[in-house]
Amino acid sequence: MVPAEAELAGAGLPGTDADQEDRRREESRDVRPLAVVGIIIGVVALVGVAAGVLAMVTHGFKPKTVVTYRPAAVFGLRPGQCVNSGATSLSYTLVSCASPHDAEVFARFSLPAAAWPGSAAVRQQAGDGCASRLSGYLNPQLATIGLTQAYVYPNKEAWQAGQRIVVCEVSAGTGRLTGSVRAKR
Numbered sequence: 001m002v003p004a005e006a007e008l009a010g011a012g013l014p015g016t017d018a019d020q021e022d023r024r025r026e027e028s029r030d031v032r033p034l035a036v037v038g039i040i041i042g043v044v045a046l047v048g049v050a051a052g053v054l055a056m057v058t059h060g061f062k063p064k065t066v067v068t069y070r071p072a073a074v075f076g077l078r079p080g081q082c083v084n085s086g087a088t089s090l091s092y093t094l095v096s097c098a099s100p101h102d103a104e105v106f107a108r109f110s111l112p113a114a115a116w117p118g119s120a121a122v123r124q125q126a127g128d129g130c131a132s133r134l135s136g137y138l139n140p141q142l143a144t145i146g147l148t149q150a151y152v153y154p155n156k157e158a159w160q161a162g163q164r165i166v167v168c169e170v171s172a173g174t175g176r177l178t179g180s181v182r183a184k185r
Helices: 004-011 016-062 119-137 156-160
Strands: 081-084 093-096 103-110 147-152 165-172
Touching: 103 119, 119 147, 119 165
Parallel strands: none
Antiparallel strands: 081 093, 081 103, 103 165, 147 165
């Protein structure tokens, strides 16, 4: 005959070793889905962090763009040269002063090297500098024929690149000039 305890242990009834083993198995099954979800969330978080770091690293190291200032050709004009205007104030065609032309360069000078004083100040300095130089260049007999003056001066970009040249031009109030307006010497 088998003792009653042995029968209970082999039958898997509550309170036996077999019952406790079954409960452990069930508890371990309950933990596994939570562990899998935790691992998935961890992997997603790591991928997100890695993507963020990669984006930050590659975004911060774009190839360097170097912008260089190319001086406009108009700043190379010299007194006595005659020009026809182009599509912009910085483009022109150099022509003989004997043929009809839009303007004649009568002065070229540099503004003082300093920090950018602003557009209004540069325009004022350019206008004053050209006005003071016109009478010394102009043929006195032409002083009353209604000539106008214009000038090209550096903008902020040009100034920051070291350009300080002002080019002064004289033109007819109406129509075009033919021949030089320069005083004979």
